[in-house]
Amino acid sequence: MQPTFPKKKIGWLIVSVLSVINIGGLVEITPFAASFLGMTEAQIQGLPADALRIEGRDVYLREGCGTCHTQMIRPFVAETERYGSPSVLGDSAYDHPALFGSKRTGPDLARIGGRYSEYWHQQHLRDPRSVSLGSVMPAYPWLQNTIMDGMQIASKMRAMNTLFSYTCPKCKTYSEKEIQESQGKVRGKTEEDALIAYLYGDVDQPGGLGHRFSQKR
């Protein structure tokens, strides 16, 4: 009986572990990326979000809405009865990053667009309990006071264009005119306006969250 050390083939151990983990990535991620790149125009749902909705999406990201809300309706009747038709690949064509989420403390939001009035969203963001008794959602009253200057929106849109061109060659991109006009559309609006525009997904304006049984707009 003598103490030994794992002296043999330690380099091999490292290489093997790394390769097993990486092969998992190669099997799961690369084909998905390839199918994303190969997305046909028919598969792509909706249009890139307009200037205000990009800002809204960024507020959604910053406030961590995705921690409690998913944007991914799974193909089970129990979900589709409540939230709408199942999410498909093309729903996420213009989402960078995709806000699928993984935990539902609140409901799924993938097709919340048009379901509540903008007024309701406003009240609900300022004081969730005032419209939804027993809700555990935190209030976001400061959003109504943060006025945006829109200094970054043009570069955000350019960045989105770059992302679209790499990830989804068939996707539409923002025109130079849209980018030039973007700051005027955002300046002076509050972050609450932007978030509501994103959540409401106005039927006449592109972007934002999807409508229930129609697809994303």
Place this chain on the structure above:
Amino acid sequence: MTEFWSVWIIVLTLGTLLICAALIGWDVKQMEEEIANGQRSPDDFYDWGEVTAYDRPIPYGWLYSFYLCVFFALGYFFFYPALGRLPGVLHWTSEGQYAQESTKHQAQYAESLNRYAQMSVPEIALNPEARHIGHQVFLLYCQNCHQAGGLGTLHYPNLTDQDWLWGGSPEKIEETISQGRTGVMPAWGALLGDRGVEEVTEYVVALSGRFPTDPKKVGAGRAKFEEYCSFCHAMNGAGDTMLGVPNLTDDIWLHIDLETIANVSLLETHLKRIISKGLNNLMPAHWEMVDGVKIRLLAGYVYSLSD
């Protein structure tokens, strides 16, 4: 998925699985041979000071359960679409499963819902079972705004009273739920001017009958009201259910909580804001979300609330 990615997945998946199985088998065999040759003792151990551990081949129980997992995986690959584009023997797809599940669901519910398809809204309101289903639908789609029991809250109408913005007949209720309603009050600030807004405000306060008002201002406000506002709100301020225009002469106010308004200046502030900036009132359309019979049942429930 293209041919290339399909082959890529098959090769990598099967390759990794078989290499792992071969590796652990080879390792255990190697160690056992070394023990048999006396190159290694089963009592050898690693010593990291605080932690020591025997350096032995893994127990057979573990080894065989590992092999069992490999066989399970191979079986899974055979039956289910795990390898690239190969569909698997069972031809299972998540879409297929969903289609099957929803067909079953629809068949199951069609049976109970179609019983009510021929019923009119007032009949549903009187039928306890149908009303119960309507209530369930209400809880899912309506209570976030109209609150439990349809009592409403500030900005969302009470459905249990006799006062209707868009009409309370069974047909109107059904139409409201399915098509939605958009009530639009334009902004009058620019047209009326500050003084005009103030006068009209005074007149509306007088209509509410809650607070004493200045008769001179009310008279001026009344003239302006009749000129600009009466087109929708009617000459006497009684509103119009064709346009969803509220009655300003009653105690039921949608956007201002009359019960808790303590003084006239607070009421005036609210009214001035609404008159000068305008107000949009939206009830979302539900035909996309709720199918025909359910809308009828829902309308029956709502109709029953006001009786």
